[in-house]
Amino acid sequence: MGASAKWERGSVVRDWSLAAVVAIVQFAASSGADTHQTGVRSLDAFAYLLLLAGPIALGFRRLLPVPVLLVTLFAALVYVLRDYGYGPIFLSLVIAFLTAAVRGPRRRTYPIIAVGFLLLVWPLPALLGRDTGSWQVFGLLAWLGVLIGVAEGIRSRRTVRLAREQLAEAVRRDEQARQARAACEERLAITGELHDVLAHSLSLINTQSSVALELFDRKPQQAAAALATIKTTSKEALTEVRTLLHTIHAGEPASPIAAAETAVADAPVPAPAPQPPRPARHTPPASLEDLDGLLAPARATGLAVETKIIGTPKKLPDVIDVAAARIVGESLSNVVRHAPGATATITLRYTPASVDITVDNTRPTGVAARGGPGGNGIIGMRERAHALGGALTAGPRPSGGFRVAARLPAQVRTPDTDDAATSSTRP
Structure with a gap:
């Protein structure tokens, strides 16, 4: 809104500045033009009033282009009919015509010019006894053709400029929509990975619960170990669910998750099923723990990949491990x-608080294949990192090549822990 107001103020200043310049030119040059013509009336106060009417009207040319054209035409017509000499008074009429021809409809603008030629040039001046030679008639007619051509050129350029601006705006909106779709698709992919993680965790819980129930009376120590595994696995799974759902569905209440936790805690332990449990249909996701397996597809293409590990590798929560592997x-x-x-x-x-991932590549020695739409790889990687409370940057290296750098937290962040950390930092 501020930029629009500035543009409008600038347009008003330009219009009135132009009007002032036209008024000075018409006042200064009309006296000379009048004295070099014979059989014309000397300029008087009314003539100067007519010379001033056109420039004043030009101050409103953007707001009222057709009425301004009519005012300047009327001032010029009265000027000619009172036998003042032909001169710069037509300058206001020319500027008003160009403005109206560009901004107004042709059907309302061009007929006014035709009427003006009949009244100002021929045949009305000749009928009133004004000396108008054929050179004057045809010369002014030619100038009218030039003005119409200039007006059409300006109108065409303006139309092309508006079309380009609209196309650029449409491309910008399409790009925003594409990025939004890519973000939504990435969130769906993250939820799919969350499903895989939960399937793995629930399969482990199911197996360990069956073991605990089977060994509860005969081997209580092994049953207790199985129950401890169930407790740890279920806690991690619930934490991951709460974190990702809070990120993906920002602003939704966490009460459904809390209700699910309560239901799990209060539900009675079911009796062992007579048949053995069916294994969950689950493909283990990629993991940093199997770094060689993670790099195998890229190396199979002929890409030379080196690895460097700083610090002591440790087991990461499943959802963070999967995200890190996907980024790599x-x-x-x-x-x-x-x-x-x-x-x-x-x-x-x-590090104790995070795992940092850096993927550097050197300058390419071959020519990349062209064609096909651009992918959403960087957008997707950034979305994964942000969903877990991390960050990711990607861009060219100063020495050539490209770098992707990501930092992921070593532990899954929950809304509760984030609130506690925020409150602990407040004075």
């Missing part, structure tokens, strides 16, 4: 697609 895999896929002939270096840095 997607980064290597980008190297294969966009930097043929390059080599890649994977650096994993483990």
Whole structure:
């Protein structure tokens, strides 16, 4: 709104500045033009009033283009009919015509010019006894053709400019929509991975609960170990569910999750089923623990990949481990697609609070294949990192090549722990 107001104020200033310049030109040059013509009336106060009427009207040319054209035409007509000499009074009429022809409809603008020619040039001046030679008639007619051509050129340029602006705006909206769709698709992918993690955890819980029930009387120590595993696994799974659902569905109350926890805690232990439990249909997701397996698809394409590990590797929560593996895999896929002939270096840095992932590649030595729409790999990786409370950057390296750097928390952050951390930092 502020930019629009500034633009409007600037347009008003330009219009009135132009009006002032036109008024000065008409006042200064009309006296000379009048004295060089014979049989014309000398300029008087009314003539100067007519010379001033056109420039004043030009101050409103953007707001009322057709009425301004009529005012300038009327002032010029009265000027000519009172036998003042032909001169710069037509300058206001020319500017008003160009403005109206560009901004107004042709059917309302061009007929006014035709009427003006009949009244100001021929035949009305000749009928009133004004000396109008054929050179004057045809010369002014030619100038009218030039003005119409200039007006059409300006109108065409303005139309092309507006079309380009609309196209640019449409492209910008399409890009925003594409990024929004990519973010939604990535959130769906994250929920799918959450399903895989939960399937793995629930399968383990189911197996350990069956073991605990089977050994509860005969081997209580092993049954207690199984129950401890169930407690740890279920706690981690619930934490991961709460974290990702809080991130994906921001603003939704956590009461359904709390109700689910309460229901799990209060539910009685079911009797062992007579048949053995069916294994869950689950494909283990990629993991940093199996780094060689994670890098195998990229190496199979001929990409040379080096690894560097800083710190002591540790087991990460499943959802963080999966996200880290996906970031590594997607980064290597980008190297294969966009930097043929390059080599890649994977650096994993483990700290008590985070795991840092850096994927560097050198300059490509081959030519990347062109064609096809751009992917959403970086958007997806950034979405994964943000969903877990981490961060990711990607961009060219100063020395050449490309770098993807991500930092993921070592522990899953929950809304409760985030609130507690925030409150603990307040004075």
